[in-house]
Amino acid sequence: MLPDSRNTTTVCLRVLYADTDRMGVVYYGNYLRFFEVGRSAYMRARGSSYDELERNGTFLPVVESHVDYKRSAGYDEELEISTWLGELGRAQVRFAHSICRGAEVLASGYTRHAVTNAAGKPGRLPEKLAQALLGPACETHEDILAT
Amino acid sequence: MLPDSRNTTTVCLRVLYADTDRMGVVYYGNYLRFFEVGRSAYMRARGSSYDELERNGTFLPVVESHVDYKRSAGYDEELEISTWLGELGRAQVRFAHSICRGAEVLASGYTRHAVTNAAGKPGRLPEKLAQALLGPACETHEDILAT
Amino acid sequence: MLPDSRNTTTVCLRVLYADTDRMGVVYYGNYLRFFEVGRSAYMRARGSSYDELERNGTFLPVVESHVDYKRSAGYDEELEISTWLGELGRAQVRFAHSICRGAEVLASGYTRHAVTNAAGKPGRLPEKLAQALLGPACETHEDILAT
Amino acid sequence: MLPDSRNTTTVCLRVLYADTDRMGVVYYGNYLRFFEVGRSAYMRARGSSYDELERNGTFLPVVESHVDYKRSAGYDEELEISTWLGELGRAQVRFAHSICRGAEVLASGYTRHAVTNAAGKPGRLPEKLAQALLGPACETHEDILAT
Numbered sequence A, B, C, D: 001m002l003p004d005s006r007n008t009t010t011v012c013l014r015v016l017y018a019d020t021d022r023m024g025v026v027y028y029g030n031y032l033r034f035f036e037v038g039r040s041a042y043m044r045a046r047g048s049s050y051d052e053l054e055r056n057g058t059f060l061p062v063v064e065s066h067v068d069y070k071r072s073a074g075y076d077e078e079l080e081i082s083t084w085l086g087e088l089g090r091a092q093v094r095f096a097h098s099i100c101r102g103a104e105v106l107a108s109g110y111t112r113h114a115v116t117n118a119a120g121k122p123g124r125l126p127e128k129l130a131q132a133l134l135g136p137a138c139e140t141h142e143d144i145l146a147t
Helices: A031-043 A050-055 A129-136 B028-044 B048-053 B127-133 C030-044 C051-057 C128-136 D031-044 D050-055 D125-134
Strands: A009-014 A060-071 A078-088 A093-099 A104-114 B009-014 B062-069 B078-090 B092-103 B104-114 C011-013 C062-069 C078-088 C092-101 C106-113 D009-014 D063-071 D078-090 D092-101 D104-114
Touching: A009 A031, A009 B104, A031 A050, A031 A060, A031 A078, A031 A093, A031 A104, A031 A129, A050 C078, A060 C092, A060 D031, A078 A129, A093 B062, A093 D031, B009 D125, B028 B048, B028 B062, B028 B078, B028 B104, B028 D031, B078 B104, B078 B127, C011 C030, C030 C078, C030 C106, C030 C128, C078 C106, C078 C128, D009 D031, D031 D050, D031 D078, D031 D092, D031 D104, D031 D125, D078 D104, D078 D125
Parallel strands: none
Antiparallel strands: A009 A078, A060 A104, A060 C062, A078 A093, A093 A104, B009 B078, B062 B104, B062 D063, B078 B092, B092 B104, C011 C078, C062 C106, C078 C092, C092 C106, D009 D078, D063 D104, D078 D092, D092 D104
Protein backbone atom coordinates (compact mmCIF):
# COMPACT_ATOMS: atom_id res chain seq x y z
CA MET A 1 0.00 0.00 0.00
CA LEU A 2 1.77 3.09 -1.24
CA PRO A 3 0.97 6.43 0.27
CA ASP A 4 -0.82 8.90 -1.97
CA SER A 5 0.65 12.32 -1.32
CA ARG A 6 -2.78 13.97 -1.28
CA ASN A 7 -3.86 11.63 1.44
CA THR A 8 -0.69 11.66 3.44
CA THR A 9 0.12 14.04 6.25
CA THR A 10 3.72 14.69 7.10
CA VAL A 11 4.98 16.24 10.29
CA CYS A 12 8.58 16.92 11.32
CA LEU A 13 10.12 16.37 14.70
CA ARG A 14 13.56 16.68 16.13
CA VAL A 15 14.99 13.79 18.18
CA LEU A 16 15.43 14.64 21.87
CA TYR A 17 18.10 13.32 24.20
CA ALA A 18 15.15 11.80 26.08
CA ASP A 19 14.32 9.70 23.00
CA THR A 20 17.77 8.16 22.66
CA ASP A 21 19.29 5.20 24.47
CA ARG A 22 22.81 3.97 25.18
CA MET A 23 23.25 2.90 21.54
CA GLY A 24 23.12 6.65 20.79
CA VAL A 25 19.95 6.33 18.72
CA VAL A 26 16.20 6.45 19.26
CA TYR A 27 15.00 3.66 21.59
CA TYR A 28 12.84 1.23 19.63
CA GLY A 29 9.78 1.76 21.82
CA ASN A 30 9.75 5.49 21.12
CA TYR A 31 8.77 4.94 17.48
CA LEU A 32 5.26 4.17 18.74
CA ARG A 33 5.26 7.62 20.30
CA PHE A 34 6.32 9.06 16.94
CA PHE A 35 3.48 7.15 15.26
CA GLU A 36 1.10 8.86 17.70
CA VAL A 37 2.51 12.24 16.63
CA GLY A 38 1.75 11.24 13.02
CA ARG A 39 -1.82 10.06 13.67
CA SER A 40 -2.59 13.16 15.65
CA ALA A 41 -1.34 15.39 12.81
CA TYR A 42 -3.27 13.33 10.25
CA MET A 43 -6.53 13.90 12.09
CA ARG A 44 -5.92 17.59 12.79
CA ALA A 45 -5.07 18.16 9.12
CA ARG A 46 -8.60 16.89 8.36
CA GLY A 47 -10.34 19.22 10.77
CA SER A 48 -10.71 16.66 13.53
CA SER A 49 -8.81 15.91 16.69
CA TYR A 50 -8.58 12.76 18.74
CA ASP A 51 -9.29 14.75 21.89
CA GLU A 52 -12.59 16.00 20.45
CA LEU A 53 -13.42 12.47 19.33
CA GLU A 54 -13.04 11.17 22.88
CA ARG A 55 -15.08 14.04 24.26
CA ASN A 56 -17.84 12.97 21.88
CA GLY A 57 -17.69 9.44 23.23
CA THR A 58 -15.63 7.62 20.61
CA PHE A 59 -12.34 5.96 21.53
CA LEU A 60 -9.75 4.35 19.27
CA PRO A 61 -7.67 2.05 21.47
CA VAL A 62 -4.71 0.43 19.70
CA VAL A 63 -5.22 -3.30 19.15
CA GLU A 64 -2.11 -3.99 17.06
CA SER A 65 1.17 -2.25 16.34
CA HIS A 66 3.97 -3.16 14.01
CA VAL A 67 7.30 -1.50 13.29
CA ASP A 68 10.04 -2.36 10.80
CA TYR A 69 13.27 -0.64 11.81
CA LYS A 70 15.56 -0.11 8.85
CA ARG A 71 18.07 2.52 9.91
CA SER A 72 18.62 4.19 13.25
CA ALA A 73 17.78 7.82 14.06
CA GLY A 74 20.31 9.90 15.98
CA TYR A 75 20.03 12.68 18.53
CA ASP A 76 18.99 16.10 17.23
CA GLU A 77 18.20 14.78 13.76
CA GLU A 78 15.08 16.07 12.05
CA LEU A 79 12.70 13.31 11.11
CA GLU A 80 9.63 13.37 8.91
CA ILE A 81 6.71 11.27 10.03
CA SER A 82 4.22 10.50 7.26
CA THR A 83 0.83 9.03 8.04
CA TRP A 84 -1.91 7.77 5.76
CA LEU A 85 -5.02 5.68 6.11
CA GLY A 86 -4.17 2.00 5.75
CA GLU A 87 -7.71 0.72 6.08
CA LEU A 88 -11.05 1.99 7.30
CA GLY A 89 -13.69 -0.48 8.38
CA ARG A 90 -16.89 -0.06 10.33
CA ALA A 91 -15.34 -1.06 13.58
CA GLN A 92 -11.64 -0.49 13.02
CA VAL A 93 -9.08 1.87 11.53
CA ARG A 94 -5.54 1.20 10.45
CA PHE A 95 -3.01 4.00 10.16
CA ALA A 96 0.18 3.43 8.16
CA HIS A 97 3.34 5.35 9.04
CA SER A 98 6.79 5.96 7.68
CA ILE A 99 9.62 7.80 9.39
CA CYS A 100 12.20 9.38 7.13
CA ARG A 101 15.34 11.46 7.39
CA GLY A 102 15.46 13.30 4.09
CA ALA A 103 15.20 10.65 1.38
CA GLU A 104 16.02 7.74 3.70
CA VAL A 105 13.26 5.64 5.18
CA LEU A 106 14.31 4.85 8.75
CA ALA A 107 11.23 2.91 9.83
CA SER A 108 7.74 2.05 8.72
CA GLY A 109 4.81 0.35 10.33
CA TYR A 110 1.19 0.63 11.29
CA THR A 111 -1.22 0.79 14.18
CA ARG A 112 -4.64 -0.83 14.09
CA HIS A 113 -7.39 0.61 16.29
CA ALA A 114 -10.74 -0.69 17.47
CA VAL A 115 -13.66 1.71 17.73
CA THR A 116 -15.26 1.74 21.19
CA ASN A 117 -17.32 3.90 23.52
CA ALA A 118 -15.99 5.23 26.83
CA ALA A 119 -16.84 1.94 28.54
CA GLY A 120 -14.75 -0.01 26.03
CA LYS A 121 -17.75 -1.50 24.21
CA PRO A 122 -17.33 -1.95 20.44
CA GLY A 123 -18.84 0.88 18.46
CA ARG A 124 -18.84 2.38 15.00
CA LEU A 125 -16.85 5.24 13.64
CA PRO A 126 -19.09 8.34 13.39
CA GLU A 127 -19.89 8.85 9.68
CA LYS A 128 -18.61 12.42 9.77
CA LEU A 129 -15.24 11.27 11.10
CA ALA A 130 -15.06 8.45 8.56
CA GLN A 131 -15.56 10.96 5.74
CA ALA A 132 -12.96 13.31 7.20
CA LEU A 133 -10.39 10.50 7.56
CA LEU A 134 -10.98 9.37 3.98
CA GLY A 135 -10.64 12.85 2.55
CA PRO A 136 -7.59 14.93 1.71
CA ALA A 137 -5.99 17.27 4.22
CA CYS A 138 -7.46 20.75 4.57
CA GLU A 139 -3.99 22.04 3.79
CA THR A 140 -2.35 19.84 1.14
CA HIS A 141 0.73 19.16 3.17
CA GLU A 142 1.37 20.53 6.57
CA ASP A 143 4.86 21.00 7.74
CA ILE A 144 5.01 21.42 11.46
CA LEU A 145 8.44 21.50 13.00
CA ALA A 146 8.30 19.61 16.21
CA THR A 147 11.14 20.01 18.69
CA MET B 1 17.19 15.22 57.27
CA LEU B 2 18.73 11.82 57.67
CA PRO B 3 16.68 8.74 57.00
CA ASP B 4 15.88 6.57 59.95
CA SER B 5 16.22 2.96 58.85
CA ARG B 6 13.03 1.91 60.63
CA ASN B 7 11.11 4.49 58.71
CA THR B 8 12.78 4.02 55.39
CA THR B 9 11.66 1.65 52.67
CA THR B 10 14.20 0.47 50.15
CA VAL B 11 13.41 -1.12 46.83
CA CYS B 12 15.84 -2.33 44.16
CA LEU B 13 15.54 -1.89 40.45
CA ARG B 14 17.69 -2.67 37.48
CA VAL B 15 18.34 0.01 34.88
CA LEU B 16 16.71 -0.73 31.51
CA TYR B 17 18.03 0.24 28.09
CA ALA B 18 14.81 2.29 27.88
CA ASP B 19 15.98 4.37 30.87
CA THR B 20 19.34 5.32 29.36
CA ASP B 21 20.21 8.07 26.91
CA ARG B 22 23.03 8.75 24.46
CA MET B 23 25.41 9.57 27.33
CA GLY B 24 25.08 5.86 28.21
CA VAL B 25 23.47 6.61 31.58
CA VAL B 26 19.99 7.10 33.01
CA TYR B 27 18.25 10.16 31.48
CA TYR B 28 17.80 12.82 34.16
CA GLY B 29 14.01 12.89 33.82
CA ASN B 30 13.73 9.18 34.61
CA TYR B 31 14.81 9.71 38.21
CA LEU B 32 11.33 11.10 38.86
CA ARG B 33 9.99 7.76 37.66
CA PHE B 34 12.36 6.02 40.09
CA PHE B 35 11.09 8.28 42.87
CA GLU B 36 7.57 7.09 42.05
CA VAL B 37 8.77 3.49 42.43
CA GLY B 38 10.10 4.44 45.86
CA ARG B 39 6.92 6.21 47.06
CA SER B 40 4.78 3.36 45.88
CA ALA B 41 6.92 0.83 47.78
CA TYR B 42 6.89 3.07 50.87
CA MET B 43 3.10 3.09 50.95
CA ARG B 44 2.70 -0.60 50.21
CA ALA B 45 5.18 -1.45 52.97
CA ARG B 46 2.76 0.34 55.34
CA GLY B 47 -0.31 -1.58 54.24
CA SER B 48 -1.60 1.10 51.94
CA SER B 49 -1.47 1.69 48.20
CA TYR B 50 -1.80 4.82 46.18
CA ASP B 51 -4.31 3.13 43.91
CA GLU B 52 -6.58 2.36 46.88
CA LEU B 53 -6.16 5.92 48.10
CA GLU B 54 -7.41 7.31 44.79
CA ARG B 55 -10.29 4.86 44.74
CA ASN B 56 -11.28 6.27 48.13
CA GLY B 57 -11.25 9.77 46.73
CA THR B 58 -7.90 11.12 47.89
CA PHE B 59 -5.30 12.27 45.36
CA LEU B 60 -1.72 13.35 45.96
CA PRO B 61 -0.68 15.39 42.90
CA VAL B 62 2.96 16.41 42.88
CA VAL B 63 3.41 20.16 43.44
CA GLU B 64 7.20 20.26 43.64
CA SER B 65 10.08 17.99 42.70
CA HIS B 66 13.79 18.34 43.27
CA VAL B 67 16.70 16.13 42.29
CA ASP B 68 20.43 16.43 43.02
CA TYR B 69 22.39 14.26 40.61
CA LYS B 70 25.75 13.24 42.03
CA ARG B 71 26.92 10.27 39.95
CA SER B 72 25.44 8.69 36.89
CA ALA B 73 23.73 5.30 36.75
CA GLY B 74 24.58 2.92 33.92
CA TYR B 75 22.62 0.33 32.00
CA ASP B 76 21.85 -2.93 33.80
CA GLU B 77 23.12 -1.65 37.12
CA GLU B 78 21.12 -2.50 40.22
CA LEU B 79 20.01 0.56 42.10
CA GLU B 80 18.50 0.91 45.56
CA ILE B 81 15.79 3.50 45.95
CA SER B 82 15.20 4.54 49.56
CA THR B 83 12.17 6.57 50.53
CA TRP B 84 11.19 8.15 53.82
CA LEU B 85 8.70 10.72 54.98
CA GLY B 86 10.20 14.19 54.72
CA GLU B 87 7.22 16.05 56.13
CA LEU B 88 3.58 15.38 56.81
CA GLY B 89 1.19 18.31 57.11
CA ARG B 90 -2.58 18.49 57.07
CA ALA B 91 -2.72 19.33 53.43
CA GLN B 92 0.60 18.16 52.08
CA VAL B 93 3.13 15.35 52.18
CA ARG B 94 6.80 15.40 51.30
CA PHE B 95 8.66 12.22 50.41
CA ALA B 96 12.45 12.19 50.50
CA HIS B 97 14.40 9.82 48.26
CA SER B 98 17.91 8.62 47.71
CA ILE B 99 19.16 6.42 44.90
CA CYS B 100 22.24 4.36 45.63
CA ARG B 101 24.45 1.80 43.92
CA GLY B 102 25.91 -0.17 46.78
CA ALA B 103 27.46 2.37 49.13
CA GLU B 104 27.47 5.21 46.60
CA VAL B 105 24.70 7.79 46.62
CA LEU B 106 23.92 8.55 42.97
CA ALA B 107 21.09 10.99 43.49
CA SER B 108 18.82 12.38 46.17
CA GLY B 109 15.78 14.59 46.17
CA TYR B 110 12.18 14.94 47.18
CA THR B 111 8.66 15.28 45.90
CA ARG B 112 6.05 17.43 47.62
CA HIS B 113 2.39 16.55 47.16
CA ALA B 114 -0.85 18.40 47.76
CA VAL B 115 -3.85 16.51 49.11
CA THR B 116 -6.94 16.88 46.94
CA ASN B 117 -10.21 15.19 46.05
CA ALA B 118 -10.96 13.81 42.59
CA ALA B 119 -12.01 17.26 41.38
CA GLY B 120 -8.67 18.73 42.42
CA LYS B 121 -10.06 20.62 45.43
CA PRO B 122 -7.73 20.81 48.46
CA GLY B 123 -8.48 18.19 51.04
CA ARG B 124 -6.98 16.59 54.10
CA LEU B 125 -5.06 13.39 54.42
CA PRO B 126 -7.32 10.67 55.89
CA GLU B 127 -6.22 10.15 59.51
CA LYS B 128 -5.74 6.42 58.95
CA LEU B 129 -3.37 7.05 56.06
CA ALA B 130 -1.49 9.71 58.03
CA GLN B 131 -0.90 7.19 60.83
CA ALA B 132 0.22 4.53 58.37
CA LEU B 133 2.66 6.89 56.66
CA LEU B 134 4.14 7.96 59.99
CA GLY B 135 4.60 4.40 61.20
CA PRO B 136 7.27 1.83 60.49
CA ALA B 137 7.02 -0.63 57.64
CA CYS B 138 5.06 -3.84 58.19
CA GLU B 139 8.22 -5.65 57.17
CA THR B 140 11.29 -3.78 58.48
CA HIS B 141 13.01 -3.57 55.18
CA GLU B 142 11.59 -4.89 51.99
CA ASP B 143 13.91 -5.87 49.23
CA ILE B 144 12.10 -6.17 45.97
CA LEU B 145 14.17 -6.77 42.87
CA ALA B 146 12.64 -4.80 40.07
CA THR B 147 12.95 -5.59 36.37
CA MET C 1 4.57 -21.24 18.44
CA LEU C 2 3.58 -22.20 21.94
CA PRO C 3 5.91 -21.47 24.79
CA ASP C 4 7.50 -24.47 26.46
CA SER C 5 7.59 -23.82 30.18
CA ARG C 6 11.16 -25.10 30.52
CA ASN C 7 12.28 -22.62 27.94
CA THR C 8 10.20 -19.71 29.07
CA THR C 9 11.28 -17.09 31.57
CA THR C 10 8.62 -15.18 33.46
CA VAL C 11 9.16 -11.96 35.33
CA CYS C 12 6.60 -9.90 37.23
CA LEU C 13 6.25 -6.16 37.26
CA ARG C 14 3.84 -3.71 38.74
CA VAL C 15 2.37 -0.99 36.54
CA LEU C 16 3.56 2.51 37.46
CA TYR C 17 1.60 5.74 37.17
CA ALA C 18 4.34 6.71 34.69
CA ASP C 19 3.30 3.79 32.45
CA THR C 20 -0.35 4.82 32.22
CA ASP C 21 -2.04 7.36 29.97
CA ARG C 22 -5.28 9.33 30.05
CA MET C 23 -7.30 6.20 29.24
CA GLY C 24 -6.21 5.02 32.69
CA VAL C 25 -4.26 2.06 31.28
CA VAL C 26 -0.74 1.30 30.09
CA TYR C 27 0.20 3.43 27.04
CA TYR C 28 0.59 1.17 24.01
CA GLY C 29 4.22 2.14 23.41
CA ASN C 30 5.23 1.03 26.91
CA TYR C 31 4.64 -2.63 26.07
CA LEU C 32 7.89 -2.53 24.10
CA ARG C 33 9.58 -1.46 27.32
CA PHE C 34 7.95 -4.45 29.06
CA PHE C 35 9.22 -6.72 26.29
CA GLU C 36 12.73 -5.43 27.04
CA VAL C 37 12.23 -6.38 30.69
CA GLY C 38 11.30 -9.88 29.52
CA ARG C 39 14.27 -10.30 27.13
CA SER C 40 16.65 -9.09 29.76
CA ALA C 41 15.29 -11.59 32.31
CA TYR C 42 15.41 -14.37 29.71
CA MET C 43 19.12 -13.80 29.10
CA ARG C 44 20.03 -13.39 32.75
CA ALA C 45 18.19 -16.61 33.60
CA ARG C 46 20.59 -18.33 31.17
CA GLY C 47 23.74 -16.93 32.73
CA SER C 48 24.18 -14.17 30.21
CA SER C 49 23.39 -10.47 30.15
CA TYR C 50 22.87 -8.11 27.29
CA ASP C 51 25.25 -5.62 28.88
CA GLU C 52 28.04 -8.22 28.89
CA LEU C 53 27.21 -9.11 25.31
CA GLU C 54 27.68 -5.51 24.20
CA ARG C 55 30.91 -5.23 26.16
CA ASN C 56 32.14 -8.23 24.19
CA GLY C 57 31.31 -6.50 20.94
CA THR C 58 27.99 -8.07 19.97
CA PHE C 59 24.88 -5.92 19.58
CA LEU C 60 21.29 -7.00 18.98
CA PRO C 61 19.47 -3.96 17.55
CA VAL C 62 15.74 -4.46 17.09
CA VAL C 63 14.75 -4.70 13.42
CA GLU C 64 11.07 -5.53 13.87
CA SER C 65 8.52 -5.33 16.66
CA HIS C 66 4.93 -6.49 16.79
CA VAL C 67 2.33 -6.26 19.53
CA ASP C 68 -1.24 -7.58 19.70
CA TYR C 69 -3.15 -5.79 22.44
CA LYS C 70 -6.02 -7.86 23.76
CA ARG C 71 -6.98 -6.35 27.11
CA SER C 72 -5.73 -3.25 28.84
CA ALA C 73 -3.51 -3.19 31.94
CA GLY C 74 -4.36 -0.81 34.76
CA TYR C 75 -2.30 1.14 37.26
CA ASP C 76 -0.71 -0.83 40.10
CA GLU C 77 -1.67 -4.17 38.60
CA GLU C 78 0.88 -6.96 38.72
CA LEU C 79 1.74 -8.29 35.30
CA GLU C 80 3.67 -11.38 34.28
CA ILE C 81 5.93 -11.03 31.29
CA SER C 82 6.88 -14.35 29.70
CA THR C 83 9.63 -14.58 27.13
CA TRP C 84 10.82 -17.46 25.00
CA LEU C 85 12.98 -17.90 21.94
CA GLY C 86 10.89 -17.52 18.81
CA GLU C 87 13.69 -18.22 16.35
CA LEU C 88 17.45 -18.33 16.36
CA GLY C 89 19.32 -17.88 13.12
CA ARG C 90 22.93 -17.19 12.36
CA ALA C 91 22.38 -13.51 11.98
CA GLN C 92 19.16 -12.88 13.81
CA VAL C 93 17.17 -13.71 16.92
CA ARG C 94 13.47 -13.47 17.56
CA PHE C 95 12.06 -13.26 21.07
CA ALA C 96 8.38 -14.00 21.66
CA HIS C 97 6.56 -12.38 24.56
CA SER C 98 3.27 -12.58 26.35
CA ILE C 99 1.99 -10.28 29.07
CA CYS C 100 -0.54 -11.71 31.46
CA ARG C 101 -2.51 -10.71 34.52
CA GLY C 102 -3.18 -13.96 36.29
CA ALA C 103 -4.76 -16.26 33.73
CA GLU C 104 -5.65 -13.48 31.27
CA VAL C 105 -3.38 -12.75 28.34
CA LEU C 106 -3.31 -8.97 27.95
CA ALA C 107 -0.88 -8.74 25.06
CA SER C 108 1.50 -10.82 23.02
CA GLY C 109 4.08 -10.08 20.39
CA TYR C 110 7.68 -10.42 19.36
CA THR C 111 10.86 -8.52 18.67
CA ARG C 112 13.28 -9.53 15.93
CA HIS C 113 16.93 -8.55 16.33
CA ALA C 114 19.85 -8.38 13.94
CA VAL C 115 23.31 -9.40 15.15
CA THR C 116 25.92 -6.69 14.61
CA ASN C 117 29.25 -5.45 15.89
CA ALA C 118 29.69 -2.06 17.57
CA ALA C 119 29.94 -0.34 14.20
CA GLY C 120 26.59 -1.77 13.12
CA LYS C 121 28.09 -4.29 10.67
CA PRO C 122 26.26 -7.62 10.43
CA GLY C 123 27.83 -10.31 12.56
CA ARG C 124 27.11 -13.73 13.96
CA LEU C 125 25.84 -14.70 17.34
CA PRO C 126 28.73 -16.06 19.45
CA GLU C 127 28.30 -19.85 19.66
CA LYS C 128 28.36 -19.77 23.45
CA LEU C 129 25.52 -17.28 23.58
CA ALA C 130 23.53 -19.25 21.00
CA GLN C 131 23.81 -22.35 23.19
CA ALA C 132 22.82 -20.43 26.28
CA LEU C 133 19.77 -18.92 24.57
CA LEU C 134 18.67 -22.33 23.31
CA GLY C 135 19.02 -23.96 26.69
CA PRO C 136 16.75 -23.99 29.71
CA ALA C 137 16.97 -21.40 32.47
CA CYS C 138 19.52 -21.98 35.23
CA GLU C 139 16.61 -21.72 37.64
CA THR C 140 13.52 -23.36 36.11
CA HIS C 141 11.32 -20.37 36.55
CA GLU C 142 12.40 -17.13 38.06
CA ASP C 143 9.90 -14.93 39.73
CA ILE C 144 11.19 -11.47 40.19
CA LEU C 145 8.80 -8.86 41.50
CA ALA C 146 9.52 -5.64 39.72
CA THR C 147 8.64 -2.20 41.08
CA MET D 1 14.85 36.18 38.39
CA LEU D 2 12.46 37.48 35.79
CA PRO D 3 12.93 36.52 32.17
CA ASP D 4 13.94 39.30 29.82
CA SER D 5 12.03 38.81 26.58
CA ARG D 6 15.09 39.52 24.44
CA ASN D 7 16.94 36.78 26.20
CA THR D 8 14.16 34.29 26.40
CA THR D 9 13.40 31.65 23.81
CA THR D 10 9.89 30.27 23.60
CA VAL D 11 8.89 27.09 21.86
CA CYS D 12 5.42 25.55 21.59
CA LEU D 13 4.53 21.91 21.91
CA ARG D 14 1.34 19.94 21.95
CA VAL D 15 0.75 17.40 24.72
CA LEU D 16 0.73 13.80 23.48
CA TYR D 17 -1.29 10.93 24.86
CA ALA D 18 2.12 9.43 25.67
CA ASP D 19 2.83 12.36 28.00
CA THR D 20 -0.32 11.95 30.08
CA ASP D 21 -1.04 9.60 32.97
CA ARG D 22 -4.14 8.18 34.62
CA MET D 23 -4.93 11.56 36.21
CA GLY D 24 -5.56 12.71 32.62
CA VAL D 25 -2.74 15.24 32.72
CA VAL D 26 0.99 15.36 31.95
CA TYR D 27 2.98 12.99 34.21
CA TYR D 28 5.20 15.03 36.53
CA GLY D 29 8.42 13.46 35.25
CA ASN D 30 7.71 14.55 31.68
CA TYR D 31 8.21 18.21 32.54
CA LEU D 32 11.94 17.50 32.61
CA ARG D 33 11.59 16.33 29.04
CA PHE D 34 9.81 19.59 28.22
CA PHE D 35 12.65 21.51 29.87
CA GLU D 36 15.05 19.71 27.52
CA VAL D 37 12.93 20.89 24.57
CA GLY D 38 13.28 24.44 25.91
CA ARG D 39 17.07 24.28 26.45
CA SER D 40 17.59 22.81 23.03
CA ALA D 41 15.56 25.60 21.40
CA TYR D 42 17.40 28.22 23.46
CA MET D 43 20.78 27.03 22.16
CA ARG D 44 19.65 26.63 18.57
CA ALA D 45 18.17 30.15 18.61
CA ARG D 46 21.70 31.36 19.42
CA GLY D 47 23.38 29.54 16.56
CA SER D 48 24.58 26.62 18.63
CA SER D 49 23.33 23.12 19.27
CA TYR D 50 23.95 20.75 22.10
CA ASP D 51 24.78 18.00 19.63
CA GLU D 52 27.57 20.10 18.10
CA LEU D 53 28.80 20.97 21.57
CA GLU D 54 29.19 17.28 22.44
CA ARG D 55 30.89 16.58 19.14
CA ASN D 56 33.41 19.26 20.09
CA GLY D 57 34.06 17.53 23.39
CA THR D 58 31.97 19.58 25.83
CA PHE D 59 29.19 17.94 27.83
CA LEU D 60 26.61 19.56 30.09
CA PRO D 61 25.31 16.79 32.39
CA VAL D 62 22.45 17.87 34.64
CA VAL D 63 23.49 18.10 38.30
CA GLU D 64 20.27 19.53 39.71
CA SER D 65 16.67 19.87 38.59
CA HIS D 66 13.73 21.59 40.22
CA VAL D 67 10.10 21.90 39.18
CA ASP D 68 7.21 23.78 40.78
CA TYR D 69 3.92 22.42 39.44
CA LYS D 70 1.14 24.99 39.67
CA ARG D 71 -1.58 23.78 37.32
CA SER D 72 -1.90 20.61 35.32
CA ALA D 73 -1.58 20.33 31.54
CA GLY D 74 -4.10 18.25 29.64
CA TYR D 75 -3.93 16.09 26.53
CA ASP D 76 -3.69 17.90 23.19
CA GLU D 77 -3.21 21.29 24.83
CA GLU D 78 -0.65 23.62 23.31
CA LEU D 79 2.01 24.66 25.79
CA GLU D 80 4.65 27.34 25.55
CA ILE D 81 8.02 26.52 27.02
CA SER D 82 10.15 29.58 27.76
CA THR D 83 13.82 29.24 28.59
CA TRP D 84 16.35 31.81 29.70
CA LEU D 85 19.80 31.77 31.24
CA GLY D 86 19.53 31.59 35.02
CA GLU D 87 23.26 31.72 35.69
CA LEU D 88 26.47 31.23 33.79
CA GLY D 89 29.61 30.35 35.68
CA ARG D 90 32.97 29.03 34.54
CA ALA D 91 32.10 25.49 35.31
CA GLN D 92 28.33 25.46 35.38
CA VAL D 93 25.22 26.75 33.64
CA ARG D 94 21.72 27.14 34.97
CA PHE D 95 18.72 27.30 32.65
CA ALA D 96 15.42 28.66 33.96
CA HIS D 97 12.16 27.46 32.44
CA SER D 98 8.49 28.25 32.56
CA ILE D 99 5.68 26.30 30.95
CA CYS D 100 2.54 28.24 30.09
CA ARG D 101 -0.82 27.67 28.48
CA GLY D 102 -1.75 31.06 27.14
CA ALA D 103 -1.46 33.49 30.05
CA GLU D 104 -1.41 30.78 32.72
CA VAL D 105 1.87 29.57 34.17
CA LEU D 106 1.51 25.81 34.62
CA ALA D 107 5.00 25.07 35.92
CA SER D 108 8.37 26.67 36.39
CA GLY D 109 11.77 25.40 37.39
CA TYR D 110 15.40 25.13 36.46
CA THR D 111 18.14 22.71 35.54
CA ARG D 112 21.74 23.20 36.64
CA HIS D 113 24.50 21.66 34.52
CA ALA D 114 28.16 20.94 35.11
CA VAL D 115 30.64 21.43 32.29
CA THR D 116 32.70 18.32 31.57
CA ASN D 117 34.69 16.61 28.84
CA ALA D 118 33.67 13.28 27.31
CA ALA D 119 35.31 11.40 30.18
CA GLY D 120 33.24 13.31 32.72
CA LYS D 121 36.15 15.43 33.98
CA PRO D 122 35.24 19.01 34.96
CA GLY D 123 35.93 21.50 32.21
CA ARG D 124 35.15 25.04 31.23
CA LEU D 125 32.54 26.36 28.90
CA PRO D 126 34.14 27.31 25.56
CA GLU D 127 34.27 31.12 25.44
CA LYS D 128 32.43 31.21 22.12
CA LEU D 129 29.55 29.21 23.55
CA ALA D 130 29.45 31.36 26.69
CA GLN D 131 29.09 34.47 24.53
CA ALA D 132 26.38 32.85 22.43
CA LEU D 133 24.41 31.78 25.51
CA LEU D 134 24.65 35.27 27.01
CA GLY D 135 23.51 36.98 23.84
CA PRO D 136 20.06 37.49 22.37
CA ALA D 137 18.49 35.02 19.99
CA CYS D 138 19.38 35.29 16.30
CA GLU D 139 15.68 35.59 15.65
CA THR D 140 14.04 37.67 18.41
CA HIS D 141 11.49 35.06 19.27
CA GLU D 142 11.15 31.75 17.59
CA ASP D 143 7.82 30.06 17.51
CA ILE D 144 8.12 26.44 16.61
CA LEU D 145 5.01 24.32 16.82
CA ALA D 146 5.96 20.95 18.16
CA THR D 147 4.11 17.69 17.56
